[in-house]
Amino acid sequence: MSPIGIFDSGLGGLTVFRSIAEALPQYDYIYLGDNSRAPYGNRSFNTIHQYTWECVQWLFAQGCPLIILACNTASAKALRTIQQKDMRGIDAYKRVLGVIRPTAEVIGNYSLTGEIGVLGTNGTVQSESYLLEIEKFFPQLKVYQQACPLWVPLIESGEYEKPGADYFVKEYLDGIMAQSQNIDTLLLACTHYPLIQDKIEAYLPKTVKVVAQGDIVASSLVDYLRRHNELEQKLSRSQSKHFFTTDDTIEFDHHASRFFASSVKSAHVSVTQLSC
Structure with missing residues (x-):
C-alpha cells in the first residue's frame, strides 16, 4: 500500500483529514497524531522540528x-x-507538504476591506510564516495576528464545551479585533479551532467572516495531484483509513470522533526509535 500520510501534533489535523477524505475518497490514508507530546504550540523551533x-x-x-x-x-x-x-538523499518522488502556503494563496480573496486577522498558536504567530507567505500573493493585504495559547489545551481536553471556555475565546477575539476596526476576515490558523468556530462567531460582528482551512487544503491537494501525475499514480486506492496515536488509544478515539465526525479506532505507535 502507498497511502497518503496525514500528521498532526494531536487531534486538530483530523478536521483537515475529514475534508481531504471527502474530496479524495478513493485513496488510502494513514493519520498519525503525536498526542503524547502535544501541544506543539509553545515548544522551541528545534523541538518542533525534531518531533x-x-x-x-x-x-x-x-x-x-x-x-x-x-x-x-x-x-x-x-x-x-x-x-x-x-529530505536530501531520500526518494525524489516523496513529498512533504504543509497547510500554510495553500491557505496563503487564497485567503486574500475572502476579504472586502483588505484587512484580515490570523488566529494561531504561539509558535505559528511567532514564526510570522503567514505574514511572509500572504505577502507573496496579496502584497496589499493588511494582516494582523493574535496568539491563542489556551485554545488547543481546552479543545484537546474537551473543556471547550463548558461555559468557562467562553472567557478565553472572547479574550483573544477582543485582542485581534482591537488591532483594527476594518478586519472583515479571521483565519483559523490552527486545525483545532474549527471545533470552537461556533463560539468564535458568536463573539464577532456579523460582518466578520471566519475561515477554516480544511476545504482550502483539500482543494489545493486535489489540484496538486492533478499537476503531479507521477506521484498520484503511486498512491494506492482501496479507500482505507488507519489512525495511529503516540498516546492512549482510548482517550484518542473518544475525542477524535468529534474532530473527524465519525467513529475512530486507533492503534498505539512509538516514533522515537526512528529519530536521526
Missing part, C-alpha cells in the same frame, strides 16, 4: 509517498527544514 521529523520518518516507513503536515505549528517551524535539508 515532526520523527513522525514524518515513521509515515515514510509505512509506505506513504506523500505526507501532509495538517498542523500549522509544524508547517511553520519544521516544514522548510524538512524539505530543504532532511
Whole structure:
C-alpha cells in the first residue's frame, strides 16, 4: 500500500483529514497524531522540528509517498527544514507538504476591506510564516495576528464545551479585533479551532467572516495531484483509513470522533526509535 500520510501534533489535523477524505475518497490514508507530546504550540523551533521529523520518518516507513503536515505549528517551524535539508538523499518522488502556503494563496480573496486577522498558536504567530507567505500573493493585504495559547489545551481536553471556555475565546477575539476596526476576515490558523468556530462567531460582528482551512487544503491537494501525475499514480486506492496515536488509544478515539465526525479506532505507535 502507498497511502497518503496525514500528521498532526494531536487531534486538530483530523478536521483537515475529514475534508481531504471527502474530496479524495478513493485513496488510502494513514493519520498519525503525536498526542503524547502535544501541544506543539509553545515548544522551541528545534523541538518542533525534531518531533515532526520523527513522525514524518515513521509515515515514510509505512509506505506513504506523500505526507501532509495538517498542523500549522509544524508547517511553520519544521516544514522548510524538512524539505530543504532532511529530505536530501531520500526518494525524489516523496513529498512533504504543509497547510500554510495553500491557505496563503487564497485567503486574500475572502476579504472586502483588505484587512484580515490570523488566529494561531504561539509558535505559528511567532514564526510570522503567514505574514511572509500572504505577502507573496496579496502584497496589499493588511494582516494582523493574535496568539491563542489556551485554545488547543481546552479543545484537546474537551473543556471547550463548558461555559468557562467562553472567557478565553472572547479574550483573544477582543485582542485581534482591537488591532483594527476594518478586519472583515479571521483565519483559523490552527486545525483545532474549527471545533470552537461556533463560539468564535458568536463573539464577532456579523460582518466578520471566519475561515477554516480544511476545504482550502483539500482543494489545493486535489489540484496538486492533478499537476503531479507521477506521484498520484503511486498512491494506492482501496479507500482505507488507519489512525495511529503516540498516546492512549482510548482517550484518542473518544475525542477524535468529534474532530473527524465519525467513529475512530486507533492503534498505539512509538516514533522515537526512528529519530536521526
